[in-house]
Amino acid sequence: MTIATFPGRLEARAYQLGLKPAQLAELAGVSRSFIYDILRGRSKRPARETLARVAEVLKVDVDWLISGRGKVEGDQPVPLTEEEDFVPIRLVAPRASMGGGAVVDDHDEDTDRTYQFRRTWIEQRLGVNPSNLRLLHVEGDSMAPTLQSGDMVLVDMSRRNPNPPGIFVLNDGMGLVAKRIEAVPNCDPPRIRILSDNPVYSPYEQLLEMVNIVGRVRWFAREL
Secondary structure: OOOOOHHHHHHHHHHHOOOOHHHHHHHHOOOHHHHHHHHOOOOOOOOHHHHHHHHHHHOEOHHHHHHOOOOEOOOOOOOOOHHHHEEEEEEOOOOEEOOOOOOOOOOOOOOOOEEEEEHHHHHHHOOOOHHHEEEEEEEOOOOOOOOOOOOEEEEEOOOOOOOOOEEEEEEOOOOEEEEEEEEOOOOOOOEEEEEOOOOOOOOEEEEHHHOEEEEEEEEEEOOO
């Protein structure tokens, strides 16, 4: 089966060789934006000399990338299937409180429900291994207007360092919460400051060793 588009050929060949876009850019000595712009359809006519370096890493003729005509070393890549295009992310049972929410139990059983996300968005835009992602609902109003009660958040469990600051899901010693956190500078032992976007709620500090940071919130969805 032929691959009809320039971005599709580049994506399929890189996938066939086990190369992520960032790795391909590094091996070819080009900027990541050069690769991402092609994949996202923003670059219709990239510089041929630069593209030739990418083709060399992919072990194909540069004309094959551009038009589909030319030599490919080894097997021809195939279009990515729907199964390869999307990856399931599991929704877990615990609900993170944001103040004013129900008491949650972070030992609840996982649900069997999953949501499908486009693999290229997960791996290229977020730069995350899908196995490190979980979905959960949040409750309460302390992070309003950024997050509303009932929102679903996508949590990257590989990112537990509060530097740079951001919105995280954590167990602060009193329960599972979704809050904005930042490291308190020049503290020994290390401390973090836990903040709410809703000004009604006061910030508070906690020893880093006393909290369990589950992961950084990377995305959210809301029903209207």
